[in-house]
Amino acid sequence: MFYKNILKFYITFFSIFLFGKINGDIDGKITNSGLFFKNLQFNYYPKTHINDIQTLDIEEFRFGFSNIQIENKHDSTMLFSKIDITGPELLIKNLTYQANLFRSDWITNEKLKRINNRESIPKIGIEKINQAIDLFFTDKNNYPIKTNDLIINHYIDLSKPPFNNNSWTYTLDLPNTITAKPTHINPIPKTKSIIFDYQSQTFKLDPTMDSLNNIPFLHWDYIFKLQSMSLQNSSSIDLKIDSNKTDFSLVMEKGQFRIHNANFKANPNNQLNNSSLISLPELLIEGNKIILDGNLDSVFIIHKGEGDFKIKNFELKIPDGLGKEPEIEDLLTQIGVWNNSIMVRLVELRINIINQFTGNISLKIYTPFIKVSIIGNISIRQDGTNIPKIIFHNTEALIHPVALGIKNWIKKWEKDKGKSIHRNGSAIILKINGPINNLNIQGL
Numbered sequence: 447m448f449y450k451n452i453l454k455f456y457i458t459f460f461s462i463f464l465f466g467k468i469n470g471d472i473d474g475k476i477t478n479s480g481l482f483f484k485n486l487q488f489n490y491y492p493k494t495h496i497n498d499i500q501t502l503d504i505e506e507f508r509f510g511f512s513n514i515q516i517e518n519k520h521d522s523t524m525l526f527s528k529i530d531i532t533g534p535e536l537l538i539k540n541l542t543y544q545a546n547l548f549r550s551d552w553i554t555n556e557k558l559k560r561i562n563n564r565e566s567i568p569k570i571g572i573e574k575i576n577q578a579i580d581l582f583f584t585d586k587n588n589y590p591i592k593t594n595d596l597i598i599n600h601y602i603d604l605s606k607p608p609f610n611n612n613s614w615t616y617t618l619d620l621p622n623t624i625t626a627k628p629t630h631i632n633p634i635p636k637t638k639s640i641i642f643d644y645q646s647q648t649f650k651l652d653p654t655m656d657s658l659n660n661i662p663f664l665h666w667d668y669i670f671k672l673q674s675m676s677l678q679n680s681s682s683i684d685l686k687i688d689s690n691k692t693d694f695s696l697v698m699e700k701g702q703f704r705i706h707n708a709n710f711k712a713n714p715n716n717q718l719n720n721s722s723l724i725s726l727p728e729l730l731i732e733g734n735k736i737i738l739d740g741n742l743d744s745v746f747i748i749h750k751g752e753g754d755f756k757i758k759n760f761e762l763k764i765p766d767g768l769g770k771e772p773e774i775e776d777l778l779t780q781i782g783v784w785n786n787s788i789m790v791r792l793v794e795l796r797i798n799i800i801n802q803f804t805g806n807i808s809l810k811i812y813t814p815f816i817k818v819s820i821i822g823n824i825s826i827r828q829d830g831t832n833i834p835k836i837i838f839h840n841t842e843a844l845i846h847p848v849a850l851g852i853k854n855w856i857k858k859w860e861k862d863k864g865k866s867i868h869r870n871g872s873a874i875i876l877k878i879n880g881p882i883n884n885l886n887i888q889g890l
Contacts, residue, residue: 473517480510497548505540527685536677545668550661553767568626568640571608578602589620634772664714673707695739705729723763730756747828753797760790780851781815815849841878
């Protein structure tokens with residue numbers, strides 16, 4: 447989609463004055479064109495939030511094209527054009543965005559969302575049980591003693607939601623309360639019981655929920671820093687344009703998008719324990735020697751190309767207030783994180799398209815809690831009409847669980863499923879074959 451939009455831009459831009467009603471041939475050359483700014487600074491003081499301040503500083507900004515060469519032949523019905531272009535090229539150096547905003551506490555708001563989500567299933571269950579009790583009382587002139595009375599007499603159906611969710615159990619103490627309690631298989635067994643007052647027909651208020659309901663407004667300090675961001679592209683495009691369609695052939699010698707040292711921090715009221723951090727020291731997206739063709743009304747056919755996607759030393763720090771939420775705390779414990787800071791050392795995906803039918807692929811994911819390495823071959827089915835179908839062949843995945851929690855989770859999965867995962871020492875080995883939407887994984 448990205449390259450299709452770029453192509454449409456190129457074609458529209460150049461065909462306006464190359465095609466039109468010109469009866470002849472036009473060749474052209476542009477050595478350099480673009481925009482350049484240095485030491486940009488902007489301050490913003492919104493009228494609707496008089497205490498807010500936002501600033502943006504950019505040391506250097508460059509955007510442009512270079513070495514544009516156009517050769518074309520034109521007749522009464524068709525344009526044949528060849529465009530060589532270096533660009534678009536983008537460079538941003540030392541960008542800093544800072545903001546001091548008076549806003550609601552999103553951490554508290556997120557806690558409320560999670561509590562409401564955890565309580566949604568048992569509350570629906572209690573409401574259905576409450577309706578069933580009314581029907582039971584109308585029919586039998588007495589209250590059910592246990593939920594089993596409602597089940598046996600077909601007032602509730604355990605095979606239908608929410609009762610087919612076995613993470614909650616329901617008890618009756620009528621005419622006083624209906625209670626939902628988490629079972630031992632509940633993903634968050636520490637979740638509090640939900641109590642429904644049968645007399646008042648209301649849920650009893652959880653003190654924790656009550657304390658969170660009044661979401662406070664805080665002074666938030668936001669800062670985003672970017673040392674550099676660059677985009678480079680060198681391509682050659684052959685066009686054949688008539689009144690009905692536009693055929694093209696694209697050769698991209700090199701395309702690269704890179705981010706170096708991007709950091710985002712959010713700090714509420716100088717509460718350092720509740721600060722958030724996203725750090726991305728390096729991101730690289732690169733394509734080399736990509737050859738594709740088609741027309742703008744069809745799906746491209748890729749004949750050749752190399753692609754690389756890489757992230758290094760990505761870090762995410764979760765605020766303490768959010769890190770103590772049961773499901774997040776449980777996840778962090780499983781992967782061996784005790785300081786709310788998740789680190790990903792490396793994510794690297796490489797794809798090499800040898801021809802329009804075959805290629806190979808590799809993926810590396812290295813973290814302190816798990817390491818994954820995948821390498822294999824792919825076949826590609828392209829017809830120019832439908833999205834290409836990718837099929838894996840002789841692909842092997844090596845998985846090294848590092849964190850004790852992940853090792854225990856895998857052992858529990860094996861026990862629950864009655865299966866044994868194929869290993870070589872501590873490494874899990876999986877063989878992967880088949881179409882990407884219906885993989886056959888051997889070793890489970």
